[in-house]
């Protein structure tokens with residue numbers, strides 16, 4: 001059972017109870033049993049399921065509810081709260097990297113551990129790319145000397161994401177590679193503020209692996225150790241996570257392959273075993289298929305309820321932070337109020353669209369179209385190539401040109417210079433400028449098209465249905481399905 005199915009089963013159990021003529025003790029018990037069965041089938045630990053049942057029963061006392069109370073609502077709320085609690089150890093990660101570029105503060109050192117094939121190496125690159133988007137200057141160290149191809153894999157991933165890396169073909173001592181790598185970046189003139197150390201994996205949690213982890217951790221003194229777990233790990237997750245926690249101070253968990261056919265519930269039990277929060281989930285092989293994890297929006301999405309804060313977080317996460325003078329809130333605000341849409345803003349959006357993978361398509365579907373026709377359904381590849389071309393052209397522009405709000409600035413001589421600088425033709429530069437004009441025009445209409453975010457105009461429900469039906473299936477799934485999205489839009493309509 002994949003996680004989406006688990007969500008479906010729980011949602012159905014709640015609905016069946018809601019549909020029953022009376023919500024009495026029998027209907028409540030049947031609903032709880034059905035939810036427990038679904039959780040067990042999804043590999044959630046028996047002890048956690050038992051706790052959930054007991055806690056919901058303690059919270060909901062049907063007999064003591066005042067007459068007229070909405071019992072269905074009270075039960076649903078209690079189930080959602082308990083599901084969130086199961087995924088939330090109640091403590092934040094002990095450490096979050098801080099930006100220190102250009103200062104004398106010691107860079108943050110983060111070490112990733114996990115079994116072989118859990119997705120550690122891929123996750124290192126995703127974690128680095130995520131932080132770079134947030135304005136960090138990350139660097140990668142490959143201390144996986146066990147798997148022959150690991151260095152090349154990290155090197156490739158790092159090169160693709162343009163992130164400096166350190167590794168060695170010759171050195172077989174992981175502790176030495178880790179220490180040398182961290183020291184190299186500590187001394188580097190590039191002033192990295194986040195050093196990410198990839199470590200070896202093994203097929204099982206052998207004593208040798210755990211001892212190696214311990215030694216590497218002792219040598220590089222990481223500020224944070226992240227345990228990477230494959231969503232398909234099943235019931236073994238709890239013991240495995242505990243074994244890692246006993247060797248190294250696991251402070252956070254990343255669950256990978258949440259896009260696959262894994263049951264997922266097992267890996268989520270790692271939270272209970274390590275008392276460390278899940279901070280990200282991997283949702284695909286692509287570097288952008290990586291999402292910060294927040295239990296509440298996740299549970300809402302899982303149950304097909306949709307969650308406005310989840311969507312807003314996604315949009316915020318996609319916005320580059322610090323890269324430019326604009327912070328995400330300002331950027332959204334500017335777009336919503338129809339502020340000037342500069343070429344740099346278009347560049348940033350393209351960057352995000354490229355890094356976000358399929359979710360990027362969502363933005364092209366929003367009214368106003370972040371990329372509109374460029375990312376049209378069925379023509380994504382062509383659109384991606386165009387975006388890349390436009391970005392190369394913009395790389396040859398000056399900061400003043402990128403930040404200009406004067407449409408007359410881009411005169412013929414500048415266009416010729418940019419074409420020459422980027423190795424493209426004049427007509428290509430003009431095409432890119434046309435696209436920018438088209439997008440700027442759309443952005444101006446944005447406040448009207450996003451009613452109730454800024455004003456009280458009524459949302460046109462047919463246009464909402466049109467957006468939802470035109471979303472690619474995988475994007476829709478990521479957002480929890482059509483029902484969830486309708487819910488989100490309803491919440492948007494209600495929001496100030």
Ligand SMILES: Nc1nc2c(ncn2[C@@H]2O[C@H](COP(=O)(O)OP(=O)(O)OP(=O)(O)O)[C@@H](O)[C@H]2O)c(=O)[nH]1
Pocket residue numbers: 114115116117118119120121122123144147150153200201202256257258259260281282283284285
């Ligand atoms: N679908 C999907 N595949 C993933 C995800 N994360 C990683 N993978 C794939 O899982 C496979 C194993 O990932 P690696 O990053 O090599 O795993 P590892 O833990 O570093 O393996 P070792 O270095 O051998 O310990 C690769 O094919 C990745 O592309 C994810 O979130 N979703």
